[in-house]
Amino acid sequence: MQIDNIPETKGQWIFRCGRKGLCPQCGQASMFRAWLKLQTHCPHCGLNYNFAAPDDGPAFFSLCIVAFPLSFFVVWLQVVFDPPYWVHLVTSFPLVTLGCIAPLPYIKGWLVASQYVNQAQEAGTEKLWAQLHARAEASQADGGDD
Numbered sequence: 485m486q487i488d489n490i491p492e493t494k495g496q497w498i499f500r501c502g503r504k505g506l507c508p509q510c511g512q513a514s515m516f517r518a519w520l521k522l523q524t525h526c527p528h529c530g531l532n533y534n535f536a537a538p539d540d541g542p543a544f545f546s547l548c549i550v551a552f553p554l555s556f557f558v559v560w561l562q563v564v565f566d567p568p569y570w571v572h573l574v575t576s577f578p579l580v581t582l583g584c585i586a587p588l589p590y591i592k593g594w595l596v597a598s599q600y601v602n603q604a605q606e607a608g609t610e611k612l613w614a615q616l617h618a619r620a621e622a623s624q625a626d627g628g629d630d
């Protein structure tokens with residue numbers, strides 16, 4: 485895995501792809517077609533994004549990394565200054581909302597790149613995974629869309 489002839493470790497590659505939202509195979513095209521919507525295939529190298537299933541991982545990490553520390557700030561603000569409610573409306577509410585939403589694409593990109601590089605899947609589901617993908621690919625080859 486390298487871009488611009490600079491060799492990278494797995495972790496650096498995953499971090500770079502996640503931060504920039506790039507395809508974890510070629511590192512050239514975006515993995516997103518909309519804000520949090522993944523492409524079906526990479527437009528540059530053709531990587532099929534069927535493997536990508538970050539599910540609610542981005543929301544979970546966003547809550548752990550951003551919401552919990554910000555909650556402590558909000559409680560501290562309330563306990564120390566005992567401000568009127570509108571202070572929370574103009575500080576706490578926008579901070580927590582934007583703080584949780586803004587990192588979602590980066591975290592999702594990081595999780596998808598990590599899944600691809602580490603070939604991660606749920607333990608014990610390799611056979612089922614292969615069957616489902618063989619069925620989906622056969623269906624696409626027949627022109628069906630189920």
Ligand SMILES: [Zn+2]
Nearest residue numbers: 507510526529
């Ligand atoms: Zn690609």
